Amino acid sequence: xxxxxxxxxxxxxxxxxxxxxxxxxxxxxxxxxxxxxxxxxxxxxxxxxxxxxxxxxxxxxxxxxxxxxxxxxxxxxxxxxxxxxxxxxxxxxxxxxxxxxxxxxxxxxxxxxxxxxxxxxxxxxxxxxxxxxxxxxxxxxxxxxxxxxxxxxxxxxxxxxxxxxxxxxxxxxxxxxxxxxxxxxxxxxxxxxx
Numbered sequence: 001x002x003x004x005x006x007x008x009x010x011x012x013x014x015x016x017x018x019x020x021x022x023x024x025x026x027x028x029x030x031x032x033x034x035x036x037x038x039x040x041x042x043x044x045x046x047x048x049x050x051x052x053x054x055x056x057x058x059x060x061x062x063x064x065x066x067x068x069x070x071x072x073x074x075x076x077x078x079x080x081x082x083x084x085x086x087x088x089x090x091x092x093x094x095x096x097x098x099x100x101x102x103x104x105x106x107x108x109x110x111x112x113x114x115x116x117x118x119x120x121x122x123x124x125x126x127x128x129x130x131x132x133x134x135x136x137x138x139x140x141x142x143x144x145x146x147x148x149x150x151x152x153x154x155x156x157x158x159x160x161x162x163x164x165x166x167x168x169x170x171x172x173x174x175x176x177x178x179x180x181x182x183x184x185x186x187x188x189x190x191x192x193x194x
Contacts, residue, residue: 007148008145018036030095030116031121035142039145040082045139049116056082144177147177
């Protein structure tokens, strides 16, 4: 049976997930930074993990304002705005320098000269879920959580979220956001229908 992955809607749960990613793994800062970048860019996990160091940092180690990639699944060009994760990336860069980790990959594997792969990150997210007794975490959690936060904090701007996710329909985006009947009713309770 396929596991259902949902966005993290509660800010306290989000903080617990972030803290667990950081403190319960040997490469915790890498794992947290993957999550933060995925959440802020709304990229699929395969695209986050395939980022190269040079996509994000220039030759002097400064963070680029944008990263330009092609989505692996769709082949569409994608212009990533990196300012929302600038502090995370700066901290991560210093960790790479301090630990003398040199790789062409932004998120190298701890075991070889490749980037961490989706299965490995899935196992990390599953362990976080086990530690926190949360059964809806997976590799798409970061993308869904980022989309949900943009949706709520942009005053329910579904067009913006659709654009960021590269979705072609509102119904696809709403399902992706995990807007179930209870969430929909909560939103409708705050609408003044006159």
